[in-house]
Amino acid sequence: GVVQVARPVELDLSPIAVAPGTLDDELAALGSHGFDLTREVPIRIRIFERAPERYTVAVAAHHIAVDGLSFGPLTRDMMTAYVARRAGREPGWPELPVGYGRFAQWQRSVSATTAPADVAYWSERLRGTPELLELPTDRPRMPAATRTAGRVAFAVDAALHGAVDAVARSCGVTPFMVVHSALALTLAVLSG
Known part of the structure; x- marks a missing residue:
C-alpha cells in the first residue's frame, strides 16, 4: 500500500x-x-x-x-x-473528503490505465524529432557532453512582469505556464 x-x-x-x-x-x-x-x-x-x-x-x-x-x-x-x-476559537475547517495518500492511490490507478495510450500517443507525435536541439551558441560545442552548466541572472522589470501576469490572467493559467510557453516557443524558433 x-x-x-x-x-x-x-x-x-x-x-x-x-x-x-x-x-x-x-x-x-x-x-x-x-x-x-x-x-x-x-x-x-x-x-x-x-x-x-x-x-x-x-x-x-x-x-x-x-x-x-x-x-x-x-x-x-x-x-x-x-x-x-x-476570536479565540479553532478555524473549523470541514473534514477533507479524501486524504493525500488516497488521492495518490487514485491518481496512480488512473495513470496505470491511461499511461500506455499516453506513451503511444506521444511516441508517435514525437517520432522523428531530434534528441538534441541544435541551438546557436557563442562558441563551438564540445564533441562530447561535459555535463557542465551555468547560470545567468537577469532582472525582469515591472512592465514585463505585469505583462506576463496579464497574459496569465487572460488565459486562466499561472505566470509559470506563460514563461514556460515562451521558453518552448523560443527553443522551437532557434532550433529551426
Missing part, C-alpha cells in the same frame, strides 16, 4: 522586529533566498513586527509546494485561521 512519511517540523514563528523603512529589504531577502529541498521544508513563514501590535506575515514557497493557483487557497486558509484564532 501507500506509505506516507510526514516528518514533524518545528517552525519558529517568533516575531522579528524590523526597523522603520527596512521591511521591503527583509521581504526581498526572504524571497531571494533559494531552497535546499534535501534539507529544508519548501515553505518559509516569517512574522515581521513593524511596531507594537503591527505585524506583516510573509510567506515564501518553492514551486514544488505551492504554485500560482494554490497560493490563493493557502492565503485564504491562513486568513481564516488568523481570524478564528484572534
